[in-house]
Amino acid sequence: MAEAEPPPTRSDARHNREALLIAAEDVFTRLGTDAPLQAICQQAGVGRGTLYRHFPTREHLFVALMRERVEELDLRARTLLDAPDTASSLVEWLRLYDRSATDYPGMSAQVGGGLADSTSPVEPLCRPMKRNFAKLFARAQEEGAVRTDISAVQVLTLVGALPKDPATGRTVTPYLDVVINGLLRSDHK
Amino acid sequence: MAEAEPPPTRSDARHNREALLIAAEDVFTRLGTDAPLQAICQQAGVGRGTLYRHFPTREHLFVALMRERVEELDLRARTLLDAPDTASSLVEWLRLYDRSATDYPGMSAQVGGGLADSTSPVEPLCRPMKRNFAKLFARAQEEGAVRTDISAVQVLTLVGALPKDPATGRTVTPYLDVVINGLLRSDHK
DNA sequence: ACCTGAACACCGTTCAAGT
DNA sequence: ACCTGAACACCGTTCAAGT
Numbered sequence: 001m002a003e004a005e006p007p008p009t010r011s012d013a014r015h016n017r018e019a020l021l022i023a024a025e026d027v028f029t030r031l032g033t034d035a036p037l038q039a040i041c042q043q044a045g046v047g048r049g050t051l052y053r054h055f056p057t058r059e060h061l062f063v064a065l066m067r068e069r070v071e072e073l074d075l076r077a078r079t080l081l082d083a084p085d086t087a088s089s090l091v092e093w094l095r096l097y098d099r100s101a102t103d104y105p106g107m108s109a110q111v112g113g114g115l116a117d118s119t120s121p122v123e124p125l126c127r128p129m130k131r132n133f134a135k136l137f138a139r140a141q142e143e144g145a146v147r148t149d150i151s152a153v154q155v156l157t158l159v160g161a162l163p164k165d166p167a168t169g170r171t172v173t174p175y176l177d178v179v180i181n182g183l184l185r186s187d188h189k
Numbered sequence: 190m191a192e193a194e195p196p197p198t199r200s201d202a203r204h205n206r207e208a209l210l211i212a213a214e215d216v217f218t219r220l221g222t223d224a225p226l227q228a229i230c231q232q233a234g235v236g237r238g239t240l241y242r243h244f245p246t247r248e249h250l251f252v253a254l255m256r257e258r259v260e261e262l263d264l265r266a267r268t269l270l271d272a273p274d275t276a277s278s279l280v281e282w283l284r285l286y287d288r289s290a291t292d293y294p295g296m297s298a299q300v301g302g303g304l305a306d307s308t309s310p311v312e313p314l315c316r317p318m319k320r321n322f323a324k325l326f327a328r329a330q331e332e333g334a335v336r337t338d339i340s341a342v343q344v345l346t347l348v349g350a351l352p353k354d355p356a357t358g359r360t361v362t363p364y365l366d367v368v369i370n371g372l373l374r375s376d377h378k
Numbered sequence: 379a380c381c382t383g384a385a386c387a388c389c390g391t392t393c394a395a396g397t
Numbered sequence: 398a399c400c401t402g403a404a405c406a407c408c409g410t411t412c413a414a415g416t
Contacts, residue, residue, distance in 0.1 A: 008380085012380070013379080016381080048411095049380095049410090052411080058409095147367070161352045163350045179368065182368055186375030199398065199399065205399090225389060226390070227388090235401085236400060
């Protein structure tokens with residue numbers, strides 16, 4: 001399932017785990033999130049079984065790599081809940097979300113896909129962030145700034161699915177602007 | 190490359206080709222466009238080499254299956270070029286496009302991805318349709334009905350990438366509405 | 379308790395032998 | 398000219414043997 005495993009006790013295990021994460025970061029950045037896991041084992045200098053012991057699925061690697069970023073996004077959402085302009089707070093956060101989720105090619109789709117999937121380890125990682133974004137989104141909806149026929153999670157899924165530049169992995173301009181414009185209610189401004 | 194191969198001359202070859210297409214249609218509908226090609230060979234009752242002779246890549250199968258649909262879309266775009274309301278013509282066509290591209294799970298992303306890729310056999314198949322949609326789109330842009338910072342091909346790519354219901358393969362509501370609303374210039378209506 | 383690498387399963391792709 | 402299926406390559410996953 002989607003349990004957060006406790007940190008390893010033995011020092012060689014902790015060292016291997018760290019080496020795998022460093023290798024994964026490099027390999028995913030270079031080859032995208034579909035890269036062969038073999039490349040990661042090789043670069044980390046560990047056997048294949050060791051990778052599987054530490055990270056039973058590819059998604060567990062994503063979770064470990066994305067943890068800090070997602071926590072930052074969660075924090076930013078909470079901060080923006082105190083900002084006066086609901087619509088521009090929402091837009092600012094969505095741009096940040098898009099940026100964070102595209103640091104590794106393919107990561108955006110992985111995060112977006114796991115967001116609402118209870119069998120994915122991505123789901124528990126993102127749950128707090130989702131909750132706080134949902135508040136931010138609901139606040140904008142209540143003020144009439146954005147359409148009400150779409151849920152907060154759907155917005156995140158949609159942004160995560162926007163087509164990417166194959167070279168940089170970033171969302172192609174102006175897809176995010178189109179979506180943001182489509183979310184905002186024109187009769188409100 | 191992306192050549193349109195001539196139809197086979199020998200009757201057994203033609204029969205095998207037909208059997209492969211019927212099997213592919215069934216398998217892709219049931220298992221999506223990522224289904225093992227092995228399943229298609231098996232269901233068609235032919236050897237693996239035969240599949241590769243007729244359809245050198247998975248995308249060549251898509252092209253054969255999508256040909257009729259894409260030609261219909263092309264025809265519809267030409268018809269709509271004579272309709273008076275540019276914006277509603279555009280919207281009507283985009284809904285038709287979304288519907289056509291989601292008849293097989295995963296097909297939408299395949300078509301959207303191959304649309305602008307000169308190495309894909311999807312590209313030459315869709316070229317006429319793209320041209321006529323581009324006219325439809327340009328007409329709406331000239332009238333000020335839609336934003337001008339996005340190209341016609343980008344619109345098709347964006348619609349093709351919208352998240353799908355895993356069960357039905359169809360675009361989830363209201364993603365297409367959000368995008369359409371985002372394309373339309375609110376100061377125009 | 380943890381690591382290693384051989385072994386297995388799966389799938390795509392090629393090609394020598396056959397008709 | 399076309400078909401077939403064995404053979405190969407690649408990658409993910411498991412597990413028996415080792416420390």
